Amino acid sequence: MNQLEKPRTAVDLRKVRINPNFWYPLAWSHEIGRGKVRGAVFAGEPIAIVRTQSGKVFALEDRCAHRQFPLSLGVVCGEHLQCGYHAWRYDEHGQITSIPYAGRDTALPPGVRFYPCREAYGTIFVFPGDPNLAERVPLPDLSLRDSPDYKPMYFSRQVNCHYSFMHENLMDMNHQFLHRRLMGRVKPELLNTSTGDGWVEAKYHFHHLGGRRHFGSDLLSIGGDSSEKTYDIMTIRTEYPYQTLTIAGADSDSPSVRLWSVYVPKDHAQRTNQSVGILMVRKPRIPGLIYLLWPLLRHFTESVFAEDRMAVEAEQRAYDELGGDRNYEVYPVTLAVRELLATRGLAPKPGSEV
Ligand code: FES
Ligand SMILES: [Fe+2]
Structure with a gap:
């Protein structure tokens, strides 16, 4: 039997998707200074990682809710991120906090997805799966x-x-x-x-x-x-x-x-x-x-x-x-x-x- 005739196993491992309910390192700490934002990706999902002026790190879907412009091209303002296109503002949970040109009675639309984010061992870890599970899943032990x-x-x-x-x-x-x-x-x-x-x-x-x-x-x-x-x-x-x-x-x-x-x-x-x-x-x-x-x-x-x-x-x-x-x-x-x-x-x- 040549290799083209080999029977196939039930599941093709090369098509098995990695389980997203773990902490994945998406950046080194030193790559994102205070007031900076940087794009990352997990299995085709674009993620913007932000470090606020106070040094806190958070991660959002890297597409603005307005017109899907990458938020990683935005500007950090204090503890918020401002989209680089029409300046809509986001908080760490991906909620829109302001649309600078909208009238007072304009309802703010829903924001974008946020990803739980932790920093340890000089590394920024993001949890791309169900955010409700993140608390229960430990970071890898890199104490050495x-x-x-x-x-x-x-x-x-x-x-x-x-x-x-x-x-x-x-x-x-x-x-x-x-x-x-x-x-x-x-x-x-x-x-x-x-x-x-x-x-x-x-x-x-x-x-x-x-x-x-x-x-x-x-x-x-x-x-x-x-x-x-x-x-x-x-x-x-x-x-x-x-x-x-x-x-x-x-x-x-x-x-x-x-x-x-x-x-x-x-x-x-x-x-x-x-x-x-x-x-x-x-x-x-x-x-x-x-x-x-x-x-x-x-x-x-x-x-x-x-x-x-x-x-x-x-x-x-x-x-x-x-x-x-x-x-x-x-x-x-x-x-x-x-x-x-x-x-x-x-x-x-x-x-x-x-
Ligand atoms: S695309 Fe982000 S504010 Fe318009
Ligand atoms: Fe090797």
Whole structure:
């Protein structure tokens, strides 16, 4: 049987929409100063993120209720946002507070949608789903980012594929062959996998197969305690909709690095995502060494990411050309993460199934 004859599974994961009832990072805090507004997008929904003069952050549908002009082109006035076209004014709940040229007896029309918004870890998180659920859904735990023992490195890149390819790529460490030039000859050995309510985790032991150790892979343990020689336990966890990769020693609770990431769909079809990540790197004991190594670590991680991006974008292209998911997946960890993404996401829109 060739791959065109492969039977299709019940649900096409590449059409499963991400669940909007979570907090998604749509901007870094430093990108929106006081009195500024900026456009963002979640799965085809344009969102204007505003920082008022007092420093408060709020998020509105990025279309004016009047003529759908983008509110992200507006002007912040005190604690309100004024549309850049005819100067209608909005408050943080998207209500219209004034139409400057309207007579006194003109009823103010309904405003625009607002999105719950929170700021933490140098990041602005927006809740694109049901606003009534936002209070009950916690922000991701990025406490290492605020620890004085760690230094954060930020990533945000557009990747032209469905978010599910990203989760599968990271969860399946058997793809180290793709990174052979950067990582050297490493052999990931799966130690165990576990699953729970909303999460899948895989723990690997990385063996170096003789020959020269690569500087790149050594960089990932720069924060290692000097008494501990090896940081070769890698734990990858998809805790819907986020993902973490942690490198630690066998007996250490404080990892040398932890990457937290999430793949925010950009378009309606969710075939493009903004891959957002924070890499939290434990500072080495030698003061200042981290600053010396920082550009090298940045270069190394960007290079690894570029290889991953090349692979997942090729997967998306093949999916598009073949008109569906033709994968023969044999790896239980990947099958588990696929199941998690399919069950936690929203079913494909009616009529979008092949
Ligand atoms: S389009 Fe916004 S005020 Fe007219
Ligand atoms: Fe990779």
